[in-house]
Amino acid sequence: MATDQTVLVLNSGSSSIKFGLYAKDDPPRALISGKIERIGLPETSLQWLDAGTGRTAHEIMEAAQHQSAAQFLIGWLERRPESAGIAAVAHRVVHGGPNYNQPQVVTPELLVELRRIGPYDPEHFPAQIELMSVFRERYPSVPHLACFDTAFHHNMPRVAKILPLPRRYEAAGIRRYGFHGLSYTFLVEELERLAGPEVARGRLILAHLGNGASMAAVRAGQSLDTTMCFTPTAGMPMSTRSGDLDPGVFVYLSRTEGMTADQFQRLVNYESGLRGLSETSSDMRDLMAREAEDPRAAEAVAVFCYQAKKWIGALATVLGGVDTLVFAGGIGENGPDVRARICAGLDFLGIAIDPARNNANAPVISPNQPGGRATVRVIRTHEEVVMARAAWDIVSR
Numbered sequence: 313m314a315t316d317q318t319v320l321v322l323n324s325g326s327s328s329i330k331f332g333l334y335a336k337d338d339p340p341r342a343l344i345s346g347k348i349e350r351i352g353l354p355e356t357s358l359q360w361l362d363a364g365t366g367r368t369a370h371e372i373m374e375a376a377q378h379q380s381a382a383q384f385l386i387g388w389l390e391r392r393p394e395s396a397g398i399a400a401v402a403h404r405v406v407h408g409g410p411n412y413n414q415p416q417v418v419t420p421e422l423l424v425e426l427r428r429i430g431p432y433d434p435e436h437f438p439a440q441i442e443l444m445s446v447f448r449e450r451y452p453s454v455p456h457l458a459c460f461d462t463a464f465h466h467n468m469p470r471v472a473k474i475l476p477l478p479r480r481y482e483a484a485g486i487r488r489y490g491f492h493g494l495s496y497t498f499l500v501e502e503l504e505r506l507a508g509p510e511v512a513r514g515r516l517i518l519a520h521l522g523n524g525a526s527m528a529a530v531r532a533g534q535s536l537d538t539t540m541c542f543t544p545t546a547g548m549p550m551s552t553r554s555g556d557l558d559p560g561v562f563v564y565l566s567r568t569e570g571m572t573a574d575q576f577q578r579l580v581n582y583e584s585g586l587r588g589l590s591e592t593s594s595d596m597r598d599l600m601a602r603e604a605e606d607p608r609a610a611e612a613v614a615v616f617c618y619q620a621k622k623w624i625g626a627l628a629t630v631l632g633g634v635d636t637l638v639f640a641g642g643i644g645e646n647g648p649d650v651r652a653r654i655c656a657g658l659d660f661l662g663i664a665i666d667p668a669r670n671n672a673n674a675p676v677i678s679p680n681q682p683g684g685r686a687t688v689r690v691i692r693t694h695e696e697v698v699m700a701r702a703a704w705d706i707v708s709r
Contacts, residue, residue: 317397318343319703320389320451321696323404324443326435327351329381332696333394336707340700343394348381356381358388378439382446401456402703403444404494404695406544407433408460410485413467415702418444418456426458429485433543435581455706459699464493465528465535472537472630490538492520494695496528499638501698502691506675507636511687514635517627519620520693521650522641523551523594527620529627537630539623545580548619551594554584555619586612596643596650617653624654628661634686637663640693648673655688662686 319340323330332345346360359370373384389395403418409429416422423441430437448456465488473487496518504512516530525548528538539547549555557580565571571579587594589612592602596613603610628634639651648670655665663686666679678688 317399317707318394319700319707320395320398320401320447321404321699321703322401322443322447323696323699324378324436324440326439327353329378329385329443330696331385331389332700333389333392333398334696334700334703336704339694339697340704342696342700344392345696348385351378351381358385378442379446382443386447386450398451398454399707400454400703401447401451402699403440403447403456403458404461404699405440405458406436406461406491407489408462408466409489410487412458412460413463415457415459415463415706417706418448418458422458432485434577435544455703457699457703457706459494459702461491461493462489464496465490465538468535468537475542486542488538488541490526490528490535491540491544492524492526492528492538493535494698495520495640495693496530496535497698498694499640499691500530500533503636503638503689506689506691507687511636515631515633517624517631517634517637519624519637519639519644519654520641521620521639521644521647524553525550525616525620525641525643527623527627529630531631537627539627548623549589549616550585551596552582552585552587554580554588586616589615596647600647600649613650613653617650620654621656621658624658624663625661634661634663637686637688639688639690645690645692646673648677651677651688651690663688 318333318335321332321334328347328349328351330347333343334340335343343363344360346358348356348358350356356373357370358373359368361368405426407429409432423444426437426441444456468490474482475487477486499518500512513532517527518530519527524544526538526540529536541547545553547555562576565576585594586596586599590599590609592606592609593599599609599613603613639645643650652665652670655663662684664679665677665688670677673690676687676689678686
């Protein structure tokens with residue numbers, strides 16, 4: 313295997329493509345990482361960080377859809393010397409359905425199955441399948457790997473997965489799947505590296521709080537329960553997703569406003585959450601800056617923190633207590649005030665934070681305490697590292 317080989321990692325969202333070229337190391341080392349943002353909007357931009365120089369840069373392109381953005385990215389990559397030895401391509405796939413509990417080599421048969429289960433996640437599947445097709449056409453001689461965000465939760469206890477619907481719907485694949493699994497995989501591995509295997513196998517609550525937000529209860533490295541459900545819309549309120557809603561809301565809106573299923577899908581995925589409550593922004597930083605003079609912003613922040621606190625209590629019950637609480641994701645890693653509000657009043661679970669450590673975004677933000685208290689950590693998550701490691705594994709085999 314040539315020493316100058318790299319693996320390409322692709323993470324496609326509904327309006328973005330994150331990418332990285334990773335050298336073989338432990339953990340895999342990013343040579344270049346970046347993202348294309350605002351796909352489908354004017355001034356679509358490609359931004360990247362060159363790990364060798366530490367410099368960031370960006371290019372503006374014409375308004376692009378996923379296919380043209382992918383073609384632009386291929387052309388850009390081929391001008392970079394680091395991409396000359398791409399040995400594999402790893403693709404993040406949000407939903408793996410009931411069958412995939414580990415990464416899969418992308419084959420025509422797999423693409424057929426992903427298209428079949430496309431209705432499980434209409435927000436992400438079309439762009440992700442399109443990206444796989446474009447890059448497989450350009451790099452046909454290297455393995456392509458689908459890494460599923462649901463795989464981490466695949467072996468949850470049945471009582472956590474089954475939904476209280478008629479049995480025929482379970483047979484059709486309708487159950488709790490859970491998401492952010494690549495992030496949770498990284499957090500468990502990183503916790504073991506930082507604190508040792510005994511801590512990593514303890515009672516963990518992992519809180520991935522970003523534009524999409526979820527939590528998971530993990531013990532002995534296994535997911536026992538999680539906040540998201542059949543789709544990533546469920547659970548906590550998020551930047552633009554509603555989180556849990558009474559199904560009767562859709563029935564009511566369909567009867568009173570004539571709302572269609574597609575309109576409701578857009579409502580709960582793009583117009584709700586922090587954006588819907590505040591009516592101004594989906595960005596927690598904007599809302600925190602405005603909450604003193606804007607009661608809508610203040611209420612949006614309060615609802616987010618309240619729901620997060622409530623889910624910690626529920627997941628602690630599943631675990632029978634908490635040994636470690638980990639905050640990750642954009643809000644979790646960079647929002648000390650949000651972390652403080654979420655943890656306030658959780659002393660009965662052994663959860664407390666030290667204000668100075670918390671404000672400094674220290675790796676451990678809980679105070680030095682006697683035994684029986686939970687450790688609260690901040691860990692910067694790297695889903696792409698998990699994907700790169702999986703790609704290198706398949707190259708090695």
